[in-house]
Amino acid sequence: MINDSLWSIFVNASLINNFVLAYFLGICPFLGVSGKLNSATRMGAAVTIVMVISSMCAYGLHALLTVINAPYLQLISYIVVIASTVQIVEMVIKKASPALFRTLGIFLPLITTNCAILGLALFQTNKGYDFIQCLIYALGAGAGFTLALVLMAGLREKLDLVSVPDLARGTAITLMIAGILSLTFMGFAGLGSH
């Protein structure tokens, strides 16, 4: 049923159906952490790692839930897995690189409530991807999220240097720019093979 090539899954997740700009997932960090290019890159990397791990776990969980025939537990078990993954990633980063841990600060635990990650787990289940396809899908989604965040951060750093009307400063102008970015990304629609 699903025989998309791995490359088309990757392009689809990262560009054509970009999680932030086409599916509106992960808007909160997109608006919150995109002020500085530096932290945007790091945030993107952390989210990608959590995405890959939790997508793997979600694949296993879905298989288990199908065996014991309890689909109604899907949502609850996914969110528990994601919360634990974030906790583990947090501990590992704290141990391995205290500097990075300090830079990410509060945004690290907040990855738990990043809907892009839960959305990824739900979408891959709906699409019926196999293990390798899930892995590629997660990598593509992470790459797309990072790309959107970095683009936005770059634009906002430039925006600091120009004069914006007082009224539009902050959320309003950021949303307008996001809208233009989103329109730009629609140009990638032609890349899809189907």
Add this chain to the structure above:
Amino acid sequence: MSQEIHHHNQAPVPAASDTQDTNEFIKGLWLQNPVFAQALGMCPVLAVTNSAQNGLAMGLATMFVLIMSNILVSSLRAFIPRQVRIACYILIIATFVTAVDYIIQAINLELHKALGAFISLIVVNCLILSRAEAFASKNTVSKSFLDAAGMGTGFTIALLCLGSIREILGNGSLFGWQLFADNFENWIVMILPGGGFFVLGLWVLVFNWLQQRQENKEPPSHD
């Protein structure tokens, strides 16, 4: 969120009068509107508001989860250990979201398909978790209920504002009723993702403008 905590530290505790209870309800409607003022729970706001009906349904579903989880969190606030509170809140929220998911599927299958994964994604709506953490875990059940009802209504109003503008411009209709004659050219862009960002940006702009006008009115100076 921090603004919210601050507000409650200042509030006079003993004067638990009716006016204060209504304040808990009113504040969520406009002044601290979760979408326009606090920018919380943006993902569903943008994703499902391509028509007024979808926006309304999403708003009501979120309001239900918000009220139920606020009540439960508030009534269990003495029993939940501080260290694991966030995990407990998320479990409570996930349970109610699963219920809502099945209820909508039973009532209206079309709507369930239109909203798709975004019903499940109510779990990670930061609005709900932030109300549980900032309000329900510190206040009585009745106050938490009022707070949830107010915030939920504010959220629904915001979704309706967005959904109707996008449907009117993008599809020439409102709640499925055709508004314009045939020669109206639909602004397709408004239904597309980009339009969601534009319309929300405009609403935030309008909100800021009204807010600023109100502030300017108090000391009678320049317009």
